Amino acid sequence: MTQMTFARAINSGLRRSLDNDPKVLLMGEDIGTLGGVFRVTDGLQKDFGNHRVVDTPLAESGIVGTAVGLAYRGYRPVVEIQFDGFVYPAFDQIVSQVAKMHYRSRGAVKMPITIRIPFGGGIGSPEHHSESPEAYFAHTAGLRVVTPASPQDAHTMIQQAISCDDPVVFFEPKRRYHDKGEVDESLDPTSAPPMGQARVVTDGSDVTLVAYGPLVKTARDAATAAADEGVSVEVIDLRSLAPVDFATVEASVRKTGRLVITHEAGQSGGLGAEVAASITERCFYHLEAAPVRVTGFDVPYPYSRVEMHHLPDLDRILDGVDRALGRPNSLSGLEG
């Protein structure tokens, strides 16, 4: 076990994948000499050379489109999109080509492409640097969408994503890049829990609180705070956003009877809506209250001086827990 940051854990996972499979290569803007703007690829070009760790021209459609060709040729490209807000120039290649190639070729062509995207807010950045676009990708058949929430998961899940034969959109919660945790670098990714499986972070009996990516830590803090008030919250880290591991959530909700889901992305059409609807279908008779969503608002990601109002924080999550429990909350006295 080694203490390391989230960013370092991904770096170490990338290194292992590059070491283990000569067909793995990294591409992106500023990932070579600079080591990426978040230093996630630091030192890799130096050690693996510039044919395996490639600084590309400044063109996202180009980066993903050429990765498709490399995959056709048997490579396993890992591309970095510098920030969430800059994935859109590549959106066409991702949803029209990467996602559909296996289906269109009736399984003949594999697209083992990993698309790494630092996502989410809370770091005081200008516009286009703090978005949560996961629902666009989760809505696209053919893509797997995952997001680790701990350094250990980051380390194993990046390796699992790279060795997965399907394309994986790999969201990295950028405001957690500097968080430290214990990582077992020798852990065999094939024997670790698969990346598609949700994880119960804290056991609880009163409310199920579902989170992913950057908000898992906030959710855990909220559970600790709730415990002080005698409320037992079970926190689930979704890990995979497409497909969602509903079985794990369902088992928890059958036990607690109440569901709160939180994410930074805007509410309408977000992952929270999918989880609420699916769990309602599966556990209608076990639910004691309507599922509650605590999310960002349906607004463009706001400028940094007000972003804290947009991002769900501990207090807003606790308010959501109170709503699920029917305790006094910000909506008390209002209908619905």
Place this chain on the structure above:
Amino acid sequence: MVTDDAGQGGTAAGQDNNAGHQGGAGHNMVQLITPAGERVSHPEYDPWVRDVSDEQLCSLYEDLVVIRRIDKEATALQRQGELGLWPPLLGQEASQVGSVRSLRDDDFIFPSYRENGVAYCRGVDLPDILRVWRGAASGGWDPYAVNMAIPQIVIGAQTLHATGYAMGIQNDGADSAAIVYFGDGATSEGDVNEAMVFAASFQVPLVFFCQNNHWAISEPVRLQSHTQLVDRGAGFGIPSMRVDGNDVLAVMAATRVALDRARRGGGPTFIEAVTYRMGPHTTADDPTRYRDPNELEDWAAKDPIGRVHALLDRKGLFTEEFEAGVRTKADAVARELRAGCVGMPDPEPLDVFKHVYSTPNSWLDRQQDHYSRYLASFGDPEGATQEEGAR
């Protein structure tokens, strides 16, 4: 005078695979003032700046100095925590001043994020220049008040907007033009290439103004292009010029040529202004990780301000009085900039919901309503008034 390419060099360790040299047709670079401050003649471009009087030359110098001062002050404000981020334009002053000072008020500007010198010359209020970088707004000013679009962070996207705007000018039968600023890295984006296709096909009145500052964050220009950037234009059928971007007069001449062509129905022009980013990409960047310090030294010798200073000196115009006047002006601007930044009121919490739509949206109204109740539930009287104010 025509000089050879003075600086497409720039080597960075670990980039050898990308070493494609910017060969191509080898356009010569237009220069009217040498780095030593000598005014050299150029038969083709001289006529375009013949009217620039000594007085105007002095005023261009003042702009260069004031803009450098704005840049320095903003960098300091960022270091002091007053700005979230700042993209320095240190070294690119002449490209910005020479081009923007060639425009008419009814010409429209589409900038990237680095054209803060252009914004100053265009008359944008000083605090408005900082508003975005302070994190107090997404767009700093009213584009229609100054005929300049709000800053664009998505690389290259504005080139298409400028093309569309120029199509509108053409439809309207007006004789104004549009100008779009972008970097060397931006030339790789699909949007920029599509913009050139549209602009050439429709022969719109547009100037593509590429500031080749040699770096796109850590990536040297040769990674973006195997030819000189100026050669890009030809492939699209767009007449192109390569100018010394650290020479304010040369930039002015080239921009005037392009604007004249646009106004006369001659279609778009591509200008590559060869300059250099002396500072980091932004205040969050560390160029020592990728840039050879010798390169920086070479470019310091071509400083855009130093050479106008030397030229004015030769002409006997750089008097103590003049110098003092420029300094007073720069001091005043820096003071105003700082005061405007520090005194900028913080946005209200419920500003988060403003301007998403131009008419009410029931989903969002419900969320706003809920959030104002939530704020009020803390019993904070300030929160309560903010809630009232937002209704």
